Amino acid sequence: MNAAEVVNTLLVQRFGVPPADITDETALRSLRLDSLALEELRVLIEERLDIDLDEVSLTPRNTVGQLVAAVDGNVPA
Amino acid sequence: MTARQEPFSAAVTGLGLVTAAGVGAKATWHSVTQETVPGGVSHQAELADLPCDFMYTIPDLDTTELLGVATQRLMDRFSQLAVIAAREALADAGLDPESWDSSRVAVVIGSAHGGLPFYDQQHVAMAGRGARRVSPKLAPLTVVNSAASSVCMDIGAQGPSMGVATACSSGTVALGTAHQLLRAGVCDIALAGGAESVLSRLLIASACQMKAVSTRRDDPAAACRPFDAGRDGFVVGEGAGLLVLERPEHASARRAPVRAHIRGYGASSDAYAAVAPDPEGNGIERALRIALADAQVQGRDVGHVNAHGTSTVVNDRVEATVLRRVLGDHPLVTSTKAMTGHALGAAGGIETALTVLALEQQLVPPTANFEVPDPRIPIDIVRTEARQAAFDCAVKTSLGFGGHNAALVLTR
Numbered sequence: 001m002n003a004a005e006v007v008n009t010l011l012v013q014r015f016g017v018p019p020a021d022i023t024d025e026t027a028l029r030s031l032r033l034d035s036l037a038l039e040e041l042r043v044l045i046e047e048r049l050d051i052d053l054d055e056v057s058l059t060p061r062n063t064v065g066q067l068v069a070a071v072d073g074n075v076p077a
Numbered sequence: 078m079t080a081r082q083e084p085f086s087a088a089v090t091g092l093g094l095v096t097a098a099g100v101g102a103k104a105t106w107h108s109v110t111q112e113t114v115p116g117g118v119s120h121q122a123e124l125a126d127l128p129c130d131f132m133y134t135i136p137d138l139d140t141t142e143l144l145g146v147a148t149q150r151l152m153d154r155f156s157q158l159a160v161i162a163a164r165e166a167l168a169d170a171g172l173d174p175e176s177w178d179s180s181r182v183a184v185v186i187g188s189a190h191g192g193l194p195f196y197d198q199q200h201v202a203m204a205g206r207g208a209r210r211v212s213p214k215l216a217p218l219t220v221v222n223s224a225a226s227s228v229c230m231d232i233g234a235q236g237p238s239m240g241v242a243t244a245c246s247s248g249t250v251a252l253g254t255a256h257q258l259l260r261a262g263v264c265d266i267a268l269a270g271g272a273e274s275v276l277s278r279l280l281i282a283s284a285c286q287m288k289a290v291s292t293r294r295d296d297p298a299a300a301c302r303p304f305d306a307g308r309d310g311f312v313v314g315e316g317a318g319l320l321v322l323e324r325p326e327h328a329s330a331r332r333a334p335v336r337a338h339i340r341g342y343g344a345s346s347d348a349y350a351a352v353a354p355d356p357e358g359n360g361i362e363r364a365l366r367i368a369l370a371d372a373q374v375q376g377r378d379v380g381h382v383n384a385h386g387t388s389t390v391v392n393d394r395v396e397a398t399v400l401r402r403v404l405g406d407h408p409l410v411t412s413t414k415a416m417t418g419h420a421l422g423a424a425g426g427i428e429t430a431l432t433v434l435a436l437e438q439q440l441v442p443p444t445a446n447f448e449v450p451d452p453r454i455p456i457d458i459v460r461t462e463a464r465q466a467a468f469d470c471a472v473k474t475s476l477g478f479g480g481h482n483a484a485l486v487l488t489r
Contacts (some may be wrong), residue, residue, distance in 0.1 A: 043211075045147075
């Protein structure tokens with residue numbers, strides 16, 4: 001599973017986001033993800049992909065695409 | 078000295094129940110009045126090999142279907158049960174969150190252990206996978222007040238709100254506190270009661286060590302047997318019971334049907350022991366006498382008691398002795414815990430709702446599993462089947478670990 005698939009799956013299954021609402025340009029806050037939800041999502045992604053996102057700065061203003069890019073940047077090639 | 082004031086009758090206009098005896102007030106009432114074999118208790122994999130490996134649960138409740146993932150993810154199960162019960166209670170009261178003055182709506186919900194299961198899971202995550210795998214939601218999900226805050230968010234209640242933690246009397250103390258808030262005029266509506274869900278190996282392992290829970294592993298359905306000579310401990314249950322209370326003039330102004338009244342409340346502390354009740358029952362006696370005085374009723378006026386009746390040897394003997402001493406031998410006493418399990422901090426909420434239904438229907442539920450009378454229990458325990466009776470006044474008693482006693486007086 002690539003980063004985009006992991007992020008999309010978690011958003012749908014763990015945060016109840018309707019799949020149709022998710023696009024690269026969508027801001028995370030418009031998917032009802034606040035700062036607490038983002039920290040929860042960070043842990044879930046780290047767990048799922050066995051990576052460390054500690055250095056990645058995340059805010060609800062970021063888009064889904066930016067989040068996926070940040071995760072991709074931390075996945076070992 | 079006691080400051081006497083005129084009794085205050087809070088109107089009960091709505092009930093919400095989610096228990097191991099049924100989902101919904103109607104289903105729970107049907108089970109506790111028409112059935113005498115509990116269907117909600119079973120062996121649990123989580124408790125495998127413990128001396129008590131069974132519990133009362135609500136396995137068929139689809140919380141995800143009812144609440145949705147986005148709402149559910151911010152609650153541990155006790156809060157989820159509270160929200161489901163709150164929605165039922167509001168609908169039953171005919172209250173519409175779109176039209177009320179939300180700043181005048183209070184929420185007071187008792188719980189003994191709050192989100193202990195989530196706390197437990199996160200401890201396992203930290204011990205096994207390290208601090209960086211711990212959820213950031215630990216505090217908001219596990220604090221005892223999170224049932225109250227979850228209900229506030231779900232229904233848009235913006236008045237005063239709080240969790241109440243007095244162990245197994247939490248639900249009753251929450252209702253008494255709501256009665257006081259209404260009487261003080263700081264709110265017009267209060268949603269109050271209790272919520273608990275602790276399918277936790279850690280907690281039950283400790284309760285086994287304490288020798289507080291039944292070890293009747295070969296027959297869980299017969300394990301909780303309040304007031305019976307063969308009782309050997311309580312059996313934990315999950316559930317939530319919430320009531321909508323209103324200032325009487327608020328209920329009458331909107332022509333809401335009033336199901337019963339909460340007219341008196343008394344609370345006391347044993348100041349005696351961490352777990353055991355005062356062996357003379359002085360604490361629960363004081364709470365009961367204060368509640369009767371608050372309601373300005375006499376012991377002879379009380380026709381029915383929904384007792385704490387946990388099925389421990391000591392609680393049932395002490396409580397029964399006090400009921401006899403304060404009220405006499407005439408009230409029809411029941412414990413509904415053999416049908417619901419001991420829902421700890423939710424018990425008072427669930428059982429007060431059942432007391433409202435008993436007043437309304439003039440019907441006292443039987444004490445399931447009560448077969449062999451204990452000669453040291455000097456009261457009239459309703460057994461075998463529900464008993465029709467005429468009564469205008471009923472009492473709910475609760476005792477909590479730590480010596481927290483509470484009593485409510487309800488009237489038609």
